[in-house]
Amino acid sequence: MNDTVHPLATLARLEATIAQRAAADPSSSYVAKLNARGVPKIAQKVGEEAVEAVIAAMADDRAGLIGESADLLFHLLVLLNAKGIALSDITDELDRREGVSGIVEKASRKED
Numbered sequence: 085m086n087d088t089v090h091p092l093a094t095l096a097r098l099e100a101t102i103a104q105r106a107a108a109d110p111s112s113s114y115v116a117k118l119n120a121r122g123v124p125k126i127a128q129k130v131g132e133e134a135v136e137a138v139i140a141a142m143a144d145d146r147a148g149l150i151g152e153s154a155d156l157l158f159h160l161l162v163l164l165n166a167k168g169i170a171l172s173d174i175t176d177e178l179d180r181r182e183g184v185s186g187i188v189e190k191a192s193r194k195e196d
């Protein structure tokens with residue numbers, strides 16, 4: 085790992101690049117090409133990359149899992165941008181959940 089760069093800083097930089105490229109020329113920008121094809125296509129790519137990450141994990145393919153996870157996070161950021169959702173909206177939600185055990189949270193839902 086590159087110790088000088090926080091992983092979230094990389095994602096924040098990528099988020100800004102994606103926002104900037106969204107309206108670029110689709111012939112020279114993959115982000116613009118995806119946006120031109122619309123949310124259903126972007127969402128489909130997120131699903132495909134998620135499945136590919138799962139397959140790599142099941143095959144014990146470490147390098148594959150890292151690569152597919154990068155594809156997944158990239159396409160998820162493109163999808164979030166297309167839907168007007170910021171990375172900070174996701175981290176806010178994770179902050180809200182912090183310290184609440186998933187077991188406890190699930191049990192509280194069953195009481196509803």
Ligand SMILES: N=c1c2ncn([C@@H]3O[C@H](COP(=O)(O)OP(=O)(O)OP(=O)(O)O)[C@@H](O)[C@H]3O)c2ncn1[C@@H]1O[C@H](COP(=O)(O)O)[C@@H](O)[C@H]1O
Nearest residue numbers: 098101102105108112113114115116117129154155158159
């Ligand atoms: N991080 C990425 C990134 N990760 C993956 N990809 C692209 O995602 C695509 C996924 O490949 P696939 O084979 O699954 O998809 P495909 O066959 O091209 O598409 P389909 O026909 O399946 O729809 C490839 O073209 C990859 O190059 C990315 N493309 C761009 N970025 C970042 O986005 C920035 C802006 O990119 P442009 O918009 O292209 O300038 C770049 O500078 C990078 O920082």
